[in-house]
Amino acid sequence: MDKARLEAQLAQLPLYQYAFIRTEELVFSDRVRYICETECPMYNTTWACPPAVGSPQACRERVERFDEGLMIATITEVSDIANIQETLDTRAAHEEITRQVAALVKQQADETLTLSTEACAHCEHCTWPHAPCRFPERMFPCVESHCILVTDLAEKHNIDFLAAGNIVTWFSLILYR
Numbered sequence: 616m617d618k619a620r621l622e623a624q625l626a627q628l629p630l631y632q633y634a635f636i637r638t639e640e641l642v643f644s645d646r647v648r649y650i651c652e653t654e655c656p657m658y659n660t661t662w663a664c665p666p667a668v669g670s671p672q673a674c675r676e677r678v679e680r681f682d683e684g685l686m687i688a689t690i691t692e693v694s695d696i697a698n699i700q701e702t703l704d705t706r707a708a709h710e711e712i713t714r715q716v717a718a719l720v721k722q723q724a725d726e727t728l729t730l731s732t733e734a735c736a737h738c739e740h741c742t743w744p745h746a747p748c749r750f751p752e753r754m755f756p757c758v759e760s761h762c763i764l765v766t767d768l769a770e771k772h773n774i775d776f777l778a779a780g781n782i783v784t785w786f787s788l789i790l791y792r
């Protein structure tokens with residue numbers, strides 16, 4: 616990976632922060648999957664979420680096939696951070712930036728795995744579980760679906776995820792090899 620070339624490309628995008636990471640730094644926790652199952656309304660609704668992504672062990676093995684990755688963060692200011700809909704509406708722009716960064720990483724990698732935010736929202740009605748995903752190249756499983764403690768990774772790389780006020784922070788992880 617020519618990081619200097621990639622960083623020059625990243626400088627053209629509206630990223631808040633980014634960090635090159637090693638997958639050995641990742642902390643996996645079954646607790647994250649438990650929260651998916653018990654607290655997320657998107658659980659069992661798309662191919663990007665559990666249980667479609669596979670067991671925690673299968674997810675971990677999928678991630679650990681890669682040694683390195685790029686963590687990106689975007690921020691958006693909203694009028695009221697407590698307004699869930701307004702907060703969620705900022706996600707589409709983050710997903711588009713994730714898609715652009717993943718495309719840049721793919722230019723230099725044999726294989727990538729992109730993990731992003733929440734459930735997939737490409738289709739009005741997801742095919743899960745009755746038919747294959749319509750757009751597997753555009754479907755990014757959620758980081759949390761793979762049991763990764765994303766805040767731990769952000770802390771390790773001094774990425775400030777507790778921005779003050781009405782700031783929404785989203786993370787994605789693009790693993791490559």
Ligand code: SF4
Pocket residue numbers: 661662663735736737738739740741742743747748749750751753754
């Ligand atoms: S691309 Fe469509 S079919 Fe695939 S996970 Fe997303 S919503 Fe479901």
